[in-house]
Amino acid sequence: MASVATKASRAPSRPFRVGREMFILAALAVLGVVFATYSDAFLSQRNLTTILRNSVDLAVICAGMTIIIIMGGIDVSVGGIVAVSAVLIGRAFQLGLPAYAVVPIGLAAGASLGLLNGLIIARTRVPPIVATLGTMYIFIAVLFLVIGGVWISGLPSTLSFLVLGNILGIPAGLLMIAAAYLICWLLLRRTPWGQHVVAIGCDEAAARLAGIRVDRTKVQAYALLGLLGGLAAILYIARLRNVEVNIGTNIALEAVAAVVLGGANIRGGVGSLIGSLLGVLFIKVTQNGLVLIGISSLWEPVIIGGLLITVLIMDALESRRST
C-alpha cells in the first residue's frame, strides 16, 4: 500500500510534473531541430499554423481524457462520440439549421453519449475499459446507421472562423484550446470537484468512505469528456467541412497515448493538463514533420509507440526509486 500513500501525498503537492513536461519539451525540441534541418517549410508560420489547426480536436479531447485518467478511468469510446456528434451536426446542417442551432446539438449529443458511458460505469460497476469498448461498438453502429456509408461533404463554412479565423490577431484555434484547458484546469485544481476526482483516482474506496459522491463525480467527469468530444466534432467540421465514414477511428488511442506521454498514470491519481497538451503537440508535430521531410507518415505510430515505451519505462524506474 506504500504506492498509494506516496501517490496521495504527491498528487496535491506536485500538480505540475515539471520533470516529465521538460522531457516531452526536450523531445519536441529534438524533433523540431531534425525536421527544420531537413525541411525549410517546417518552421514557416504557415506550417506552424497548420500544425496548430490540426491539433485542435485532439487537444480538446485530451483535456477531458486527462481528467478521466486522473480519476483512474479510461474512455476508448471517445472516437465514437466525436463521430456520432459530427454526423448529427452534418445532418443538422443539411436540414438547413443555422449555426447557432447546430452548435448546441453537437455539444448536447456529445454530452449525452458521455453521460451514457458514465451511467453504465457508475451504476453497473462494469470496468471503464469494457464499458467504453462496448459503447464504442454501439456508437460506431449509430454512425453507420445515420451516415449510411457515404461521406457528408460540402457543409457550410459558417463555423470555420472557430478554427481558421483570427480573433484580436490570435489564431482562433489557439484560443479554443486555451479556453478548454483553462476551464478544465480550474475545474481540476481550483474546485472541490477536482479534488474529488484526484481522490477517487488515488483510492476510490477511501474516497467513498470520506463521503465523496463517487458515482456522481464519475458520471459528471465522463459527461464532461463527452461534451468536449462534441466540441471536438464541431471544431473538426469547422476545419474540414465534411464527415468521413472512418472519422474518429484512432482518436481514443491517440488521446490516451498523448495523456500518458504527458505524465498521467493510468492507475489514476497523477496527471498533468499541460503535459497532455505537449503530448498532443508531439503527436501532431510528428505527423506533420514526417510528411514534410519525405518519410512515409506510416512511421508515425512507430515513433509514438517507441516514445510511449520509453516514457513508461522511465515512469517504472522512477517509481521504483521512490519506494
Place this chain on the structure above:
Amino acid sequence: MKDPLAQRMLSLVALLVAAVVLGAVLSPHFLMPSTAAYLLQYVPVLGVLGLAQTLVMLSGGPGIDLSVGATLSLVSLAIAGLYGLGLPLMLACLLGLVLGGLLGATNGILICVFGVPSLMATLATMFAYSGLALALTGGSPIGGIPDWFGVLAQGRFLGIPIHVWTIFVPLAIILHILLARTRPGSHIYASGNDERAAFLSGVQVLRLRFGLYCLAGVLAGLAAIMTLSWFQAARPDAGKGMELLSVTVAVLGGTHIFGGSGRILGTVLAVLIVTTLQAALQLANISQAWQLAAIGILLIGSFIADDAVSARLRVRRLRAV
C-alpha cells in the same frame, strides 16, 4: 443450479442457439451445411487470439494484451518476407512463431519486469508493432504464398475446415486440460484470484505471467500462419480490430477481466456466438452496423451478467468459511 460458472456456460449455449435460430429466421440459406463450413472458416483465427487473451486475463494483474492483432500482422509479414528471401516456408513459419514469442516477451518484460500496467504496455507495443507492419511494407501486402499452403485454412475434411481440426480444436483441448487438470493451471487461477496469497504459497506469479505473455505472442503467430494460408498473402492490417474483438470474446465467454475465473469452453462458445451472429446478419444482408451494435450490447450485457455470477460465487465462498 449449483455452480454459477456452469450456469454461465449454459446461458452461453442458450445464446448460441438463439443466434442460430435468429440466422434461420433471417435467411433461408442459413441452415445449410455449406453455411456451417463457411462460418467455421472464420472461427480459428479469432478463436486462437481469444484463447490467448483468456490466458493473459486469467492470470490477473489485471492482464490484457492489446497487441495480439498487431503481432498477427507483423508475424504474417515476417513469414511472407522470409519466404520471399528464399527460406523454406515451413522454416519461415517456425521463425514466425519465434518472432511472435519475442514480441510477446517484449510485452512480458514491460509488464512483469518494469511493472508497467498491461493496458498501457500493450497499447504502446500495439502502436509500435502495427506501425512497423505498415511502415516496413509501405502499406502494401506481400503475396506469393504457394497454393499448397492454402490447404491449411481453405481445405476441408468431412466438410469442416482443416485448421479447425488441426489447430483450433486440439489447442482448445490442450489449454482446457492445462487449466483444469495441471499444476500450472491452478497457479494461473491462483495468481488471478489473489496474487499475494499465490506468491506466499510459492507461485512465481511474475514468471508465470511473463510466460503467458510470451505464449500469447506465439498464439498470435499461429493465428498469423492461418491468415497467411487463408489469404495466401500477408496484409499489414490483417490483425486490425482483432485486439478489441479478442477481448470481447474472452469477456463474453465469462473470463473475468481482473482474472481468476473463466473457462476455455466459455471462450470457445463466445467465438461461435460472435461468428454465428456475424454470418447470420451478413447472409440476411443486414447492415454491418447491427453486427457492431450486437457485439457492443453483448459485451456490456455479458459483463453485467458476469458480475452477478461472481457476486454469487463470493457469497458461496463466504458460506464455505
